[in-house]
Amino acid sequence: MISTIQRGDWGLTVVFRRDAGLVGREPELAVLDQTIAAVRTGESRVLVVHGPPGIGKSALLEHVESAATGMRVLRAVGVESEMELAFATLHQLCVPLLDSLKDLPAPQREALETVFGMRAGTPPEKFLVGLAVLSLLSDASESSPVLCVIDDAQWMDQASAQVVGFVARRLLAESVALVFGVRERGQDLLGLPELEVTGLGKADAGTLLKAAFHAPLDQHVRDRIVAETRGNPLALLELSRELTATRVAGGFGLPHAGTLPGRIEQSFVTRIEELPPQSRLLLLVAAAEPVGDPTLVWRAAERLGVTPAVALNDEIDELVSFEVRVIFRHPLVRSAVYRAADDEDRRAVHLALARVTDPQVDPDRRAWHLASAAPGPDEDVAAELERSAERAQARGGLAAAAAFLQRSVALTVDPARRAERAVAAADASLRAGDLAAARVSVDVAERDARDEFLRARAHLVRSQIAFSAGLGNEAPPMLLAAAQRIESFDTDLAREIYLQAWGAAALIAADGESLMAISQAIRDLPPPDGTPRPIDLVLTGYGLLVTDGRSAAVPVLQRATAVLSDLPAQDVLRWGWVGNGANAAVWDDEAMRLTYVRAVEVARGAGALTLLPIYLASLGIATTWTGDFAGAATIAAEAEAVSAATGVPIAPHTKLLLTAMQGKETEATELIATTIEWAGQDGQLMGVTTANWAAAVLYNGLARYEQAIPAAQVSTRIAELWVSVWVLPELIEAAARVGEDGIARGALDRLAEAAEPCDTDWAQGILRRSQALLSDEIAAERLYREAVERLSRTKLRPELARAHLLYGEWLRRQSRRVDAREQLRTAFDMFVSIGMDAFAERARRELLATGEKVQKRTVDQAAGDDLTPQERQIALLVREGLSNPEVGAQLFLSPRTVEWHLGKIFTKLSITSRRQLGDALPRDE
Structure with missing residues (x-):
C-alpha cells in the first residue's frame, strides 16, 4: 500500500493506491477483458458487477478502466447524499460529451438540455432523455470505442437509473461498454448481463491475509478469519489492520466478524474516533459534500476553523484522497x-457547506444543505426547498421533486401551508412511483387541511394511488368520490377525473356496479358551457353507453369520433387512452385506425414510452383486422421492445390475435395460456378477455367449435365494453355449428343490441353474417349476401373472407355445390393471401366436400419475407426517405444500430443501397 502526499497551504494532493488488490480474481478479470475486447471489435457490451460491500467491485472497475487503453472512458459514481438530485449521476457521465449536443436531433438535444438545467422547457419523457444519451454515446463511439463505468450504482438517483437502464437495453451495434458496480441490482438493472463477485476462496483469502498480516499466523486462526469474513477482501484487510500478533496468538482475543458491512464500517469508525478533532471534522465535511469538490470542502472547512496543518496526517490520508475530486477509500x-x-x-x-455553495449556480444543493442544517421547522428553508422542487419538476426529475417537497413539508410551520405542500409532495411521489411516500404525504395533507378544496385534492391523490397500486375494485369508487368533491371547485378538472374513473372501471372490467355508478354520475353532470369539447363528448357518450345503452350513446360518440383523430397532442397524452375507445364503440373501423395511428405518432414524438405500448396494442389489433399481418407483426415487435425497455409489462394483445388468425396452434395456445395466467394475477382483465377472444378465433379456425365456446363465454361474461362484444360473433358461430342454439341466440341478442344502432358496414356486416347462421333458408341467403356486400366496403379482409366461408359452407349444406364452390374458392384464396392457414384449411376441406380438387397452399413468399418484424419496419421507413437518425428517433434506436440492421436487410434482400429498397419490397406495404 503506497501513499504520497504533497501539501501546500490549501493546495493538497493525496495520491492513494492499493497494490495486490486483485488476488484470486482471474475469472472476473477474464470476463472484463472479454468485454473490452468485444467493444474494440465494434460490439456493445453491458455488465452489472454486483456483490456485497468490500468484495472488490471497485478494484475490478479500476482494472477495466486501466485495460481500456485507447478508448474513451466516461466515469460516474453514485453518491448516497445525491440520490434526491435528479439526473445527478447521468450528468457526471455525460459532461465530457456535452460539446456534441449540437449534433443531436432537436427533440433529443432539447430533452438533455432541459434535464441538465441548460434551458427552460416542458419536462421531457425520461425515455426521450434515454434516447438522447444513447445517440450521444453512439456518436462518441464513431471516433473511438467508449467505456462507461458507473460505480456505486445502487446510489444513482432514480431519474439517472431509469435512463441508464433504458440505454443499457438499447445498446446493440455501438462500440460502447456500460459497466456498473452495484451492491444489489435495483429494478432498473434487472435482466441485464451480470457478473456476481463473491468472497475469495480459502487459498486466495489466506494469501491476501498473509500479505496484509506480516506476523506468523496459526493455521487454525487464519482459517477462522477467512471463514468469518467469508473471503471478503476488505474485511480481511481491515481485520488484519486492527489485530496484533498477541491478539491472534492461538486465536485468543480474536473478534467475531459479525455482519460484514456493519463490522467493516465499525472498523472505520474506530479509526475515525482515534483521529484529532479537526481531522474528524474535515472528514465529516468531505462526507457531507456530495460533489467531491475539493475547493468547496476546504472553503467549508475553513469556515469551521479547520486548517490543513492541523487536520492532515497519515491516518486521514489512508481514508480519503484529494485529487481532482475528493474520493473516499x-x-x-x-x-x-x-x-x-x-x-x-x-x-x-x-x-x-450551504454558505459556500453558490445560490445562483447550484441552488438545489444549497437548499438541501440548509434543510439538513435546520434544527427544526424553518419557513425560509421550506420555501427554498419548494422552489427546488419546481426546478426539479421542470427538468423531469419527479423523484427529486418529491424528495424536496417531503423535506419541505417537515420544515413547514403553518399547518395550512404544510397541507398544501403535502398534497404537492404526494402527487410528485405518486408520479415518481413511490406509493408508500405518497400515502404518508396524503395522511399529512388530510390531517392539516383547513379547507374542503384541499381535502378534496388530497382525496384525489389517494384515489389515484389506489388505482396505480392495482387495488382493483377500490380505485373506481374512490376516483368517483374525488371527482364529486372537486366538481364544485374546478369543473374541468372534475370532468377529467370522471373520465379517469370511468376508464379505471372499464379497464378493471369485473366491477360492473362501479361502472354503472360512475356513468350515472356522469349523466347527471350539468352540460358544459359553450360548444362541447372532445372530452365532453367522450364523457357524455361513455356515461350514456352504460346507463341508457348504445342507441342513446351512439350519436354523441359519433360526434366524438369525428374529432378524436385531430385531438391536441396534450389531450392524447393525458386522456386519449380512455377516449380513443369511442371509435370502436360505434364500430367505425376507419376512424379507429386513423385515431390509433395519430396516437402512436404523438406518443413517439413525445417519447411517451409508458403510453406507447398501449396505443401500439390498439393499432396492432386494428391492423391485424385488415389482414396486414406483416404490419401487425412489426407493431407487436415494437410494443414488445418498448415494454421491455421501460420495464412496464402489458399483455401481448396484437400477438394474441395475430397468431390466432394465422392458425399457429402451438404458438398461440402457449401465448394464450401464459397471458391468462399472468394478466389475471396482475389485474389486467383486458388481457384475459383478449386472450380468450384469441382462443375462440383460433379454435373456430381449426373447426374445434366445442373448445371455442368456453373460451368465448369467458370473455362475454366479463363486464367489458369492447372485446366482450367483439367475441360474440365467435360464440355465435361456434354454438351454431354444434347445435347450441340457446347459447347462439343469447349471444346474437347481445350483438344486435351493440351493432344495430351503428349504421357502419363493419357493424352491419358482422351482424348480418351472424344472423344468417341462425336464420331459415330464405332469410339466410339474403343475410349472407348483405354481409359480403357490407364487409367488402371495409378494409376488414379477414372478416370478409370469413363471410364468404360461412356463405359457402351454408350453400354446400343446401346441396348447391356450384354456388358453394364460388364462395369457398374466394374464401380460400383470400385466406391464403392473408396468411390465415387454419381458416384456409377449413375452406379447402369444404371445397373437397363439393367435389373440387384443391391443393394445400400457403401465402406466397414475397421478397423480404425473411426479414424480422423490426427489420421490416426499418426497411419501410428508409424506403420512405427517412435518414438513420430519423428512423432511430422513431424506433428508439441509435443511428448506428439502424445502420447495423440495414446491413442485414441488404444482405437478405440481395441489394446494396437504400435506393434499391423501393424495388425490393412490395409496394402495398
Whole structure:
C-alpha cells in the first residue's frame, strides 16, 4: 500500500493506491477483458458487477478502466447524499460529451438540455432523455470505442437509473461498454448481463491475509478469519489492520466478524474516533459534500476553523484522497464518518457547506444543505426547498421533486401551508412511483387541511394511488368520490377525473356496479358551457353507453369520433387512452385506425414510452383486422421492445390475435395460456378477455367449435365494453355449428343490441353474417349476401373472407355445390393471401366436400419475407426517405444500430443501397 502526499497551504494532493488488490480474481478479470475486447471489435457490451460491500467491485472497475487503453472512458459514481438530485449521476457521465449536443436531433438535444438545467422547457419523457444519451454515446463511439463505468450504482438517483437502464437495453451495434458496480441490482438493472463477485476462496483469502498480516499466523486462526469474513477482501484487510500478533496468538482475543458491512464500517469508525478533532471534522465535511469538490470542502472547512496543518496526517490520508475530486477509500468510510458524527456537528457542517455553495449556480444543493442544517421547522428553508422542487419538476426529475417537497413539508410551520405542500409532495411521489411516500404525504395533507378544496385534492391523490397500486375494485369508487368533491371547485378538472374513473372501471372490467355508478354520475353532470369539447363528448357518450345503452350513446360518440383523430397532442397524452375507445364503440373501423395511428405518432414524438405500448396494442389489433399481418407483426415487435425497455409489462394483445388468425396452434395456445395466467394475477382483465377472444378465433379456425365456446363465454361474461362484444360473433358461430342454439341466440341478442344502432358496414356486416347462421333458408341467403356486400366496403379482409366461408359452407349444406364452390374458392384464396392457414384449411376441406380438387397452399413468399418484424419496419421507413437518425428517433434506436440492421436487410434482400429498397419490397406495404 503506497501513499504520497504533497501539501501546500490549501493546495493538497493525496495520491492513494492499493497494490495486490486483485488476488484470486482471474475469472472476473477474464470476463472484463472479454468485454473490452468485444467493444474494440465494434460490439456493445453491458455488465452489472454486483456483490456485497468490500468484495472488490471497485478494484475490478479500476482494472477495466486501466485495460481500456485507447478508448474513451466516461466515469460516474453514485453518491448516497445525491440520490434526491435528479439526473445527478447521468450528468457526471455525460459532461465530457456535452460539446456534441449540437449534433443531436432537436427533440433529443432539447430533452438533455432541459434535464441538465441548460434551458427552460416542458419536462421531457425520461425515455426521450434515454434516447438522447444513447445517440450521444453512439456518436462518441464513431471516433473511438467508449467505456462507461458507473460505480456505486445502487446510489444513482432514480431519474439517472431509469435512463441508464433504458440505454443499457438499447445498446446493440455501438462500440460502447456500460459497466456498473452495484451492491444489489435495483429494478432498473434487472435482466441485464451480470457478473456476481463473491468472497475469495480459502487459498486466495489466506494469501491476501498473509500479505496484509506480516506476523506468523496459526493455521487454525487464519482459517477462522477467512471463514468469518467469508473471503471478503476488505474485511480481511481491515481485520488484519486492527489485530496484533498477541491478539491472534492461538486465536485468543480474536473478534467475531459479525455482519460484514456493519463490522467493516465499525472498523472505520474506530479509526475515525482515534483521529484529532479537526481531522474528524474535515472528514465529516468531505462526507457531507456530495460533489467531491475539493475547493468547496476546504472553503467549508475553513469556515469551521479547520486548517490543513492541523487536520492532515497519515491516518486521514489512508481514508480519503484529494485529487481532482475528493474520493473516499471505500463508500463505507463515507457512511462511517457521517453516522459517527453527532447531530450538532452534522448540522454545523451542512450549514457551512450551504454558505459556500453558490445560490445562483447550484441552488438545489444549497437548499438541501440548509434543510439538513435546520434544527427544526424553518419557513425560509421550506420555501427554498419548494422552489427546488419546481426546478426539479421542470427538468423531469419527479423523484427529486418529491424528495424536496417531503423535506419541505417537515420544515413547514403553518399547518395550512404544510397541507398544501403535502398534497404537492404526494402527487410528485405518486408520479415518481413511490406509493408508500405518497400515502404518508396524503395522511399529512388530510390531517392539516383547513379547507374542503384541499381535502378534496388530497382525496384525489389517494384515489389515484389506489388505482396505480392495482387495488382493483377500490380505485373506481374512490376516483368517483374525488371527482364529486372537486366538481364544485374546478369543473374541468372534475370532468377529467370522471373520465379517469370511468376508464379505471372499464379497464378493471369485473366491477360492473362501479361502472354503472360512475356513468350515472356522469349523466347527471350539468352540460358544459359553450360548444362541447372532445372530452365532453367522450364523457357524455361513455356515461350514456352504460346507463341508457348504445342507441342513446351512439350519436354523441359519433360526434366524438369525428374529432378524436385531430385531438391536441396534450389531450392524447393525458386522456386519449380512455377516449380513443369511442371509435370502436360505434364500430367505425376507419376512424379507429386513423385515431390509433395519430396516437402512436404523438406518443413517439413525445417519447411517451409508458403510453406507447398501449396505443401500439390498439393499432396492432386494428391492423391485424385488415389482414396486414406483416404490419401487425412489426407493431407487436415494437410494443414488445418498448415494454421491455421501460420495464412496464402489458399483455401481448396484437400477438394474441395475430397468431390466432394465422392458425399457429402451438404458438398461440402457449401465448394464450401464459397471458391468462399472468394478466389475471396482475389485474389486467383486458388481457384475459383478449386472450380468450384469441382462443375462440383460433379454435373456430381449426373447426374445434366445442373448445371455442368456453373460451368465448369467458370473455362475454366479463363486464367489458369492447372485446366482450367483439367475441360474440365467435360464440355465435361456434354454438351454431354444434347445435347450441340457446347459447347462439343469447349471444346474437347481445350483438344486435351493440351493432344495430351503428349504421357502419363493419357493424352491419358482422351482424348480418351472424344472423344468417341462425336464420331459415330464405332469410339466410339474403343475410349472407348483405354481409359480403357490407364487409367488402371495409378494409376488414379477414372478416370478409370469413363471410364468404360461412356463405359457402351454408350453400354446400343446401346441396348447391356450384354456388358453394364460388364462395369457398374466394374464401380460400383470400385466406391464403392473408396468411390465415387454419381458416384456409377449413375452406379447402369444404371445397373437397363439393367435389373440387384443391391443393394445400400457403401465402406466397414475397421478397423480404425473411426479414424480422423490426427489420421490416426499418426497411419501410428508409424506403420512405427517412435518414438513420430519423428512423432511430422513431424506433428508439441509435443511428448506428439502424445502420447495423440495414446491413442485414441488404444482405437478405440481395441489394446494396437504400435506393434499391423501393424495388425490393412490395409496394402495398
